[in-house]
Amino acid sequence: MIRYALLCDQDHEFDSWFDHSSAFERLQKAALIECPHCGSQNIRKALMSPQVSSRRANKPSQDHQPIAKSADKNLQKLQREAVELARKIRDHVQKHADNVGEKFASEARKIHFKEVEPHNIYGKATQDEVNELVEDGIDIAPLPDLPEDKN
Ligand SMILES: [Zn+2]
Numbered sequence: 001m002i003r004y005a006l007l008c009d010q011d012h013e014f015d016s017w018f019d020h021s022s023a024f025e026r027l028q029k030a031a032l033i034e035c036p037h038c039g040s041q042n043i044r045k046a047l048m049s050p051q052v053s054s055r056r057a058n059k060p061s062q063d064h065q066p067i068a069k070s071a072d073k074n075l076q077k078l079q080r081e082a083v084e085l086a087r088k089i090r091d092h093v094q095k096h097a098d099n100v101g102e103k104f105a106s107e108a109r110k111i112h113f114k115e116v117e118p119h120n121i122y123g124k125a126t127q128d129e130v131n132e133l134v135e136d137g138i139d140i141a142p143l144p145d146l147p148e149d150k151n
Helices: 021-029 060-096 104-112 127-135
Strands: 001-006 014-016 043-045 098-101 119-124
Touching: 001 021, 014 021, 021 043, 098 104, 104 119, 104 127
Parallel strands: 098 119
Antiparallel strands: 001 014, 001 043
């Protein structure tokens, strides 16, 4: 079995399995390959090296599993990186800003309306408070949650 990345004349991408490389040409000439997105039969190979399946290929749909696995690995890597970045943001904020806890919204307002000296703060706010701050044009940024913060 061989997998080709294909493109239709509307540039929809999809891929399809073929018994062997000449099967694609044959089916293409006979207009037996259809774009699953728009039904176009004007199909060409995308510029991508074909992947040959090393598994026994009596059920082609099952051969998509290794792709899903590698995608998961990428996702896990991204999630680890996101947590790391979140930690960096938190560390930075904790070093350079005052924790005002649940008074965040009122403190942010005081700073915005120059009732107090400008300084960096962080704390907690409800979604309603956040919405009101944003509506009032007060510059705030959400802080990421860290997994170990979850109670
Ligand atoms: Zn299409």
